[in-house]
Amino acid sequence: MPRARKHQVSLQDTPYYHCISRCVRRSFLCGIDSYSGKSYEHRRDWIEQRLLALTDTFAIEICAYAIMSNHTHVVLHVDATRAQQWDAEAVLNRWHQMFAGTRLTQLYCVEEERENLSSGELHQVERLVELYRQRLTDISWFMRSLNEYIARQANKEDGCTGRFWEGRFKSQALLDEQALLSCMAYVDLNPIRAQMAKTPEESQYTSIRQRIKAAIKGTQPTKLKSFDSNQGEPEQLPCHLNQYLELIEFTGRAIRDDKAGHIPSSCDALLTRLRIDVENWLELTQGFEYQFSGLAGRLTALKCCRQHDNSQRIRGSGNAKRLFG
Structure with a gap:
């Protein structure tokens, strides 16, 4: 049985999430329709521009x-x-970049009008600020802001109505x-696996x-979220950019040639430090989406996460032990 979204997303367990959206129609979301x-x-440009623009609004x-x-x-x-860390005005200004808000929130953002608001109206604005603050850290609202916008654009172009995404x-x-680095590699190498590009630098509309x-x-x-440039900064991704680029290059070559090949010396340190076996790494980055369900990580991380919601069954424990060790 599918788990409720509120049980799938827990910032207490992790701030990192892999999200996948699939189109429901026979015609492609992007690409060329072989039938017509x-x-x-x-539409790829629509999605990329909207996706990157959302980072100016959300704390994501x-x-x-x-x-x-x-x-x-x-x-x-x-x-x-x-x-x-955002004050009330910063939260409202960000929210108004994507959504209309209410008459009171619009008035609050105008300094001259704000002085004329009553204490009751100011209290109502404060409640809305906290609601909007929570939504600006909510991946459901982030994905809604992306997918709903694209669906409306595509429906308008196609001259139709109805569901655009499969769910x-x-x-x-x-x-x-x-889990984070192997999933990122899986995502970045998707066009190469699908034979849409030969190299990462030719993979259009990708983060790599x-x-x-x-x-x-x-x-x-x-x-995009930065890689560690000064070694050990908690706000950045947990390896150096050069290491990640070389790791992607190695993994891409191994997938393309259907053999493990040789790991560059600069990547050896990263794989050893993360305790990921080479063959397991290749298996992960060829099918990360299908190796795990709603949670991905080492078995100890899965157990710790399950303790928070009192769940008895640990889905993905077999793959966690086999692939992450």
């Missing part, structure tokens, strides 16, 4: 993404601490560094292409 010959490639960062022909992958990091997005909680383009200039993409 119509191209939907321009993008770690990885890939926009495929009939589905999307995105790895998200919820930064609840940052949201708590609510699927989410996986990434409980530790092993954005990172490579920025790395050539000696920077990191401003719209």
Whole structure:
């Protein structure tokens, strides 16, 4: 039986989540429809632009993404601490970037009008601020803001109404560094596995292409969560960018050639530090979405997470022991 979303997302267990949305129609979300010959490639740009724009509103960062022909992958990091640091006006201004809010919240954002609000109206605004603050750290609201917008655009273009996505997005909680990095590699290499690109730098509408383009200039993409540049900063992803790029290159070559190959020396340290076996790593990054259900990580992380919701069964424990050790 599917678990309620509130039980799938727990910031107490992890701030990292892998979300997948699939299109319900026979015609592609993107790509070229072989039946009609119509191209939907321009929709990839819709999705990428909307996805990156949402990071200016939500306290949610993008770690990885890939926009495929009939589905999307995105790895998200919820930064609840940052949201708590916003004052009332900052929360409302962010909310109004995507949603209308109410008459009172609109008036509150105008300094001259704010002075004329009664104490009761100000109290109501305070309650709305806390509600909006919570929603700005909610991956359900983030994915809703992405998927509903794309569905409306696609329906308008197709001249039809009705369901565009096959259902609510699927989410996986990434409980530790092993799960996070292997899932990011799985997402970044999706176009290569689908034979849509030969190399990561040719994989259009993916986070890995954005990172490579920025790395050539000696920077990191401003719209994506940064990798560790000073070793050990908790706000950044848990390895150096160069290590991750080399790891992606190695993993991509192994998948493409259908053999393990040789791990570059710079990647040896990362895999050893994370205690991931090479063969297990390749299996994870070829099918991460199907190795785990709603939770992904080492067995100890799965057990710890289950203690919080008093669940007896630990789904994915077999794969956790086999793949993560």
